[in-house]
Amino acid sequence: MKNTLNFLIFRIQKTTIILLAFSVFFSCKQKKEIVKNEVKPNIVFILTDDQRWDALGYAGNKLAYTPEMDKLAKSGVFFKNTIATTPICAASRASIFSGLQERTHNYSFTTGNMKEEYMQNAYPRVLKKAGYYTGLYGKFGVKYKNLDSLYNTYENYDLRYDRKDITSYYYKKLGKDTVHLTRYTGEKGIEFIKNAPTDKPFCLQLSFSAPHASDNTVEQYFWQEENNHVLENITVPTANISEDIYYNRLPEIVKSGFNRLRWYWRDDTPDKYQHSVKGYYRMIAGIDNEIGKIRKELEKKGVADNTIIVLMGDNGFFLGERQISGKWLMYENSIKVPLIIFDPRNKEHKDVDAMALNIDIPSTILDFAGVDAPKTWHGKSLKPFVDSNNADLKRDTILIEHLWDFKNIAPSEGVRTSDWKYFRYVNDKSIQELYNLKDDPREINNLINDTKYQKVVTKLQNKLEELTKKYRDPYQFNPVNLSVNLKNNLEFNWSTSNKIQKQTAYQILVSSSIENINNNIGDVWNSEKVESATNSNIKYEGLKLDKTKTYYWKMRIYDEINRTGSYTTPKKLF
Template sequence: MKNQQPLKPCVLLVRLFCISLCYLAWGSLLAQKSDPAKTAARPNIIFILTDDQRWDALGYAGNPLIHTPEMDKLAREGTYFKNAFVTTPICAASRASILTGLHERTHRFDFQTGNVRREYMMNAYPKLLKDSGYYTGFYGKYGIKDDTQDQQFDDYEIYDRKGDPDRRSYYYKTLGQDTVHLTRYTGQKALDFLDRVDPKRPFSLSLSFSAPHAQDSAEEQYFWQQTTDPLLQGVAMPDPDLGDDRYFDSLPEAVRTGFNRLRWTWRYDTPEKYQHSVKGYYRMISGIDLEIAKIRAKLKERGLDQNTVIVLMGDNGYFMGERQLAGKWLMYENSIRVPLIIMDPRAKKHRDVEVVALNIDIPATLLDLAGLQRPKTWQGKSLMPLVNHAKKDLERDTILVEHLWDFGPIPPSEGVRTGKWKYFRYVNDKTLEELYNLESDPREIHNLANDVKYRSQLLAFRAKLDELGQKYSDGNSQGPGQLTVSKGNKPKYGWELPPGATAQSSYQILVASSPENLADNRGDVWDTGEVPNSRHTQIEQGGSGVIGGKTYFWKVRIWDEAHRLTDYSEPQKYKAALGVFN
């Protein structure tokens, strides 16, 4: 540049010194990230996630019918968590929670939303491990919508069952010239990955099996590998627990007429279907067990077995005919309780743990293994102090469980669970409540919600559920504001979009005759249900109408531009204009 003055020697020396310090600092950072001596000391991690494997679909859990010798061996050699739960009993939301360490109440991801929020995926466990120097891989069912896979994984292939109404749903991937079952394919992808890893660099491999998920569109529902076909031949599977009509009849109508019942008719409503489905479910889990055995053999072959931690978990529980239901989604133990095993060869001591563990604990546990600090925004805790016998408890007295996806055939519900009690209610009618003493009634038969002797417990758990729901609710999920009512011949409703929404894809208005009905989400005057519409002004009332001079109570919630459901607005009331009668 013109007229630029030459630097004085002292200034030049200072600048050169500062530049040298920057290079030294950057070099030190790179060395810290890639120094083989440091990275090799960190354990390798294999996280295995199965689809729909309930807690007792495991030989080690005391099931004498299922054949899972390798999973049982992991449990015997490692730490087995007897009381492991998912915070949301459905694969999509549970998998989002496992990746991000957040409750569904926070991430708000379900089958009908757009991508998991990017800010949450930037803190997902694979990305943090990758950024710290781990070589990360993923094979199988991702289960969420996301466009950050390249930032999460060094090597990956995402796939799941296809929509074919027969065995092609599981048989479409090839190894060489052979079309193989997805379980076999995922196992081979793991073996190939282990053949490629550099033993001087730690790796994190996430395996997500599609099995034992049924194929809903298929008549046979379950498709297993020929290798497990001999299992359970000639064995009569025992009838499901709580299979009598009275247990089904006691359920809310929305459950009796919903997907839990429909899928029961697909799988269990005749003795023949029941035998086929339960055996098929167990055989598919046994197929995963075979792949785990191969993976452990490969680890030993490559000399990686003594520094590789294996974590095994199910993504949600499962009904196998209990209460004449199938599927998951509900708050009963069948649906929320899963297997969880952590086999750390360095621990050298087996332990069966009674402490409650959650799916949202997985990310914190994996980062702890890698010597990394968990993000403060995560809501789970590391389980490694229990594995390492450093702690006997996690100081967690109450957990939040919920299924918030508002989808007609699956009624959303929410609840809390302690070591002794479980309370839950249905979101769209909070008067439908259930309260169980799990110590005296582990099968959840005797609903105490309407028993006056347990009124204090009921009220306490209602309050605790409200407290936890508010604590974990995402700030972006705030409900609409600035509610207005135009009280002409017919009331017209309006609102402003909440700060977290740039647009509205749907809305739901509830109008009630009392504040109690509104608080229970019972729109006894008008309930629009979900209305796909971006309009949020001058919404004219339908339903039974209003009576002039009478006071009404209302609130509204919306689905945002990515179809994420917000909380309800603050309740409002108004008096209908005199002479109005619709």
Template sequence: MHKYFHVTVSACLLVASCFLVSCADAGAEEVGAANERPNIIFILTDDQRWDALGYAGNELISTPEMDRLAREGAYFSHAMVTTPICAASRASILSSRYERTHRFDFQAKAMREEYMADSYPILLRDAGYRTGFYGKFGVKYAAQGDLFEESDMYDRLDKYPDKRGYYYKQLDGDSVHLTRYTGEMAQRFIRDNKGDRPFSLSLCFSAPHAHDPAPEQYFWEPEGDKLLADTQIPPPALGDDRYFDAQPPAVRNGFNRLRWGWRYDTPEKYQHSVKGYYRMISGIDREIAGIRAELEAKGLADNTIIILMGDNGQFLGERQLAGKWLLYDNSVRVPLIVFDPRRGKHLDLDAMALNIDVPATMLDLAGVDRPAGWQGQSLLPLMDGADDLVDRDTVLLEHLWDFANIPPSEGVRTKKWKYFRYVNEPAYEELYNLEEDRAETINLVDNPDFTATLDRLRAKTNALTLELSDDHSAAPTALAGKSGRGRADFTWELPQSVGGQTAYQIILASSPEKLALNDGDLWNSGEVVATENSASEPVAGYAAGQQAYWKIRVWDEEHRLGRYSEPQTISQ
């Protein structure tokens, strides 16, 4: 669809410079601004995929300020989110932990307190930073207003099935687009800076997320009307039926397809939606220009680091899909730029940087120690010339929200390979050689030449899913099951680390192999809302005396989904 370029990073060593300001009298300042702790502005966009950026080679979009940040800073061409959905991704950024660990998704009632207690805003505030937040928070947490000293948390309003969903905030009595409001709040925060301590400002734009309740989907500011007005957007890549037909039924019948119908199923919708998506990103770009101008006016530009990232990617009609959620690069890869004016050098870096690395990088820049439980790493070693991050040859990718219309998936990526499978139907697997097939179109799962690679990546996925699961998601134990007279009775115990149960799922299969594939050919309960650690159910098709195998997983007291138990036979 577009022309992209990829720049392979060369090892670049940067030596940090200290500038002393000398004066003749005894009252001379000892240290100049460049030797103070830096200010940090973190900008998170909503649904901006990696190539929705001029610097990435996109010749259609207008992002001069983002491009300038990339040209003057460190640009991570292969940055990814560990989970391609806003709620889990934002929880991962706050906590520097995988979804596999924090277990927060749209079903969960709240983010676990222990993971918020050492979140990046708390640690920066405790280190003396003035902290601020404006925009979409996206994570359920009762004390979210206490995380930042100054904040205003808001997002699109779904109760308005039209442009009002984006136009309800006011400046000086006039309703303005949320992008404009967020930019103005950022400038006021900077103007109010007293200079007595460094600041950390988080800006989480709602754009370019579509406004789902509205037929028009995308709403941009009037300044964007002229952009692409006389341009015909080329059709999406992989638009042929065969790429859609290759998807498992849960994808073909799920939200990725439903939202394709909202946005891309006619040429007119496609032109409107892609142009709207690009125009909304350009609106954020204009606000970045205003923010940088305000930094210059306040004399803060030389000591303020700007980090820009997307919370997940987006399908723009590829494979006849919309939305994100799946583990293709369309939804996993995002833009990531770290602009540090003190360094004065540009870097193009192709390391596998992750969203969980951003908070670790902010703490490193601020001189704050990273908590032992954090799973992200600081990106500064890469910016200082390291070839890669420690133990970062393989990364886990996952989308665990168990929702009927979005099939959960998990897998791993290396620089060369990507493997993933669908959690509820692990027989659906995909394997791609990314060096030879960047578009991810040639699935090598059934190719015998790659059996060893497939087995290795399966094993790595299994290992990482266990390594990165916390004790709170431990599986039930002491399983007991028996059957008779057309019914099956089950009991189990919860580990002490699981505080309670809100629901369970039991899978009953005729063989260990089917059970391993989550194929409940005898019975699959689905999610059953229950607090009791027992179940008694009629099981159709299960003959008396038949050998059978079962396993169970539960949702905890905050409705966070845990792991499957070990398999258990059922007695007669």
């Protein structure tokens, strides 16, 4: 009897264990199925060209007419301090696609195609591989041959810089009608949404060319007639800090460059200024109109409640401040851009003070899509700011840079914190600026020579050196085995670090002091960029040398796609 009872107890326990195991198994399987079948959000990423951070009504700008952008901001998350780490469209877009700082991808207008090593992890490609239906309409903005690998469907186009009239913006047709490029891009977005498959999520990037000026035209700005009402019968106030005193404080290398030249194109007379500023805001109003149409199409298809909208500008813009125009420089007007993230699943509105970056966008998009971001990327996801009130990027100091090697725009580099900004000009590092952004948001009091702030200067300089080393291009093409032949009237020689890459140009600097050579000042000889594959017996062509004095030299080379390498470590000449 006792044995029978023990046997029954054993059978009951065993059966219970089996039932529990099956219960756990099916519960786990069910949970996995739920996760597997979870509906992923659609994503619409709208990128504007040259829209500065305050060029929308929500930012308190009374000149801007942007009701649709304002709706997104009021019901979404508005990032008040979004920085384009590189304030120029080509390099900024390369950073957005690749998730990398400009110093790493080293791409800009005059380089060849974006290196494949950096586009292997381009965010649209990662999304496409993860099952998203991807599309692009408008300005891709980066030279790259394999767009098919990034998008299921796309059309890459921009305003026509080769045209000198209104046809720079009016050359695309919808049916028989030639329409403004903004209208065309909006309609292509609507068609994409209509035709997107319903069995997978989609990610659509709409890259508007507006409000970028038509640089090669007299008028500069062309907008749709329907937006004539914007600033109609209004006299636009004079640009902030546009008095002579602020222009005179600019370095000569800026005064003699394209920022001033383009001010003459757009803003140097009252009539030009009124036309340009009104044109700028009317073109932004045109984009705003299209956003409204796109949102209606999302509702019509029944996907609006599961479609995240991200709106950002690719770089900032000067509208006559400091008597300059364009972007490229390290001032706030140039580097700050608007950023709005609207998630209809979480409509809690927030204004975020944390520094968001253009390189954060790919990580953010992938996070919303539930896809892991490549570890090579430099940005961080901003999704936590949408989902939580306690998000923290743990970001203290950011690298800002514009490294395009172009004689009419002085390259510069610097760092920014929430309270401070330090920057210098690459071709003459002795030209430096320091601003307390908290006390001086307009950046009019350069504190670089104020003895009270030398500890701040040193700290930020050290941080800049740290970040420039951290983000250096690992594929960079460098000269090695440098030598000087003193016998034959002074000749320079070197070899190259990579036999696969080809040297297409070089630049040599010779300086009279270690300070000058460290500041990239070739006061004895600056060969400038010499287009040549030669790397031996390069004759010295500088000032007469005194062999009783010490001179220093260094050099850099350019690769086959015209990417600029770093300068070598300074060496004594003899």
